Amino acid sequence: MSRLDELIAELCPDGVEYVRLAECCDIEDNKRKPVKSSLRIPGDTPYYGANNIQDYVEGYTHYGQYVLIAEDGSASLENYSVQYVDGFFWANNHVHVIKGRKDLDTKFLYYYLTSFNFIPFLTGGTRAKLNKGNMEEIPIPIPPLPVQQEIVRILDNFTELTAELTAELTARRKQYEYYRDLLLTFGDEVEWKTLGEIGKLIRGSGLLKSDFVEEGFPCIHYGQIHTYYGTSATETISFVSVDKSKKLKKAKKGDVLIAGVSENVEDVCKPLAWLGGDICISGDMFAFRHNQNTKYITYLLQTTDFSRYKEKFAHGAKVTRLRQDKLLAYKIPVPPLEEQEHIVAILDRFDALCNDLTSGIPAEIEARQKQYEYYRDKLLSFKEVTA
Structure with a gap:
């Protein structure tokens, strides 16, 4: 039995309670401040929009651990835009800004919402919107804090591994480009x-x-x-x-x-x-x-x-x-065809390592991502406690 299984068996054997988001989260949308790009003062603070960082500016609207949920403009409705922020940041009016209260770990809240189906809570046609009222009704599971923290630890490990592989892939691609250019550099000998x-x-x-x-x-x-x-x-x-x-x-x-x-x-x-x-x-x-x-x-x-x-x-x-x-x-x-074939054989191995989705690092990243999503969904599926 894993540490998580032990915690669940000990602390919530009959299931967990689900409560409305408005009852377990602080919503700090009132601090948001949209600024036109022409009026932003360049700085070190990330300026967040619906999907990611839009700019870096001077000043901030929030500080601490928060979850940003797209209010509108999410790049995908099926994989709705949810972001985790820790530190100083500036939020525009295309994201809801929330954090967990004392019984809800904000990082746990983030992981749960990345697997949540937002579509039933959206309004609008071509530009779907998650209004504040609907967001407040989203059901959030509240297992005991030790359970939340163990789930966060497990999922953080998955995330860290994927980040390490992604960094290695970036380095390998730079290395590949360097050797590709070097192998294809000739002088008057050809x-x-x-x-x-x-x-x-x-x-x-x-x-x-x-x-x-x-x-x-x-x-x-x-x-x-x-x-x-x-x-x-x-x-x-x-x-x-x-x-x-x-x-x-x-x-x-x-x-x-x-x-x-x-x-x-x-x-x-x-x-x-x-x-x-x-x-x-x-x-x-x-x-x-x-x-x-x-x-x-x-x-x-x-x-x-x-x-x-x-x-x-x-x-x-x-x-x-x-x-x-x-x-x-x-x-x-x-160069002679024989030398061309030799160069191609070397570069093919590099290319497979850096770009092939069936082998090499990209394939490993994809496998790790699927594994992460599987365990995330499994870990965050709770039986609801009955009265």
């Missing part, structure tokens, strides 16, 4: 050619939303290149009819798929090594057909050097578009 000298760009065909069907011939479009962004992809989630596919431009196995348009410069020219069969491509995408190693070209188009080059020719106000002539003028080192 031949240099423009992309136009080793291949050609094939622009996809214009498609409408109505052209996509549930089943048919595989097709990949601009949005999906971001879903699959990395070194390779061998599957698709979109289709067009077989008859439609006969009229469309296609990428072939070994092409590098390139995004031709985006709302920001960074996403233009994002490359994807296509290792599947023939696939239709939309008008916002290009297939680069070449005579080199596909993944080698893909890695080159992810380097810091290419990012700097891209910023000089990508153009557009609201939407940034690829200039084909400038892309094809980009010069790359072309």
Whole structure:
């Protein structure tokens, strides 16, 4: 029997009492103060909005341990925005500011609310809102403080482990980018050619939303290149009819798929090594057909050097578009294919460690997150005591 099981058996064997949030929490919405971005004085205090920190300002509205619940504007209704704050902070009027009273640990309250279904308590249509009156009616379990504190300790450990893995992933990605750029740096010992000298760009065909069907011939479009962004992809989630596919431009196995348009410069020219069969491509995408190693070209188009080059020719106000002539003028080192394969093998291992959702650190983080959510929901499910 775990320490938590022992505490529950000893202190609340028949269940716990649920009370209205208004009866167990202090609500400090009256201290909130929205400030337009142009009027904020820069400082060290986090300025909180509905979903996260919006800015850092001088001064504060609150100090201590609090839970911030989105009043409106939550990024998700199913996973409603709940934040925990400890220290000085500034709250705008898009969050409710609450804390537990003497019999309710505020961190326990936070963990409980992250697993709570807020939807029945929301009002409004397109912009759902949790008004104060409805929030006050939310039922909160009040197990004895030792039980609350043990649950907080367990969930804090899960959270800390995930934070450590996330920090390690950030470090590994920086390390990966450094070695990627280093491995792809050459001098006069190899031949240099423009992309136009080793291949050609094939622009996809214009498609409408109505052209996509549930089943048919595989097709990949601009949005999906971001879903699959990395070194390779061998599957698709979109289709067009077989008859439609006969009229469309296609990428072939070994092409590098390139995004031709985006709302920001960074996403233009994002490359994807296509290792599947023939696939239709939309008008916002290009297939680069070449005579080199596909993944080698893909890695080159992810380097810091290419990012700097891209910023000089990508153009557009609201939407940034690829200039084909400038892309094809980009010069790359072309070592022998055997050396390209060796470089790709090294970078593939780095890429899997940093980006693969089925292996490496991202997969471990996802597994830990699922484990955390499972135990959080299990730990915070209490039998209600009956009179």
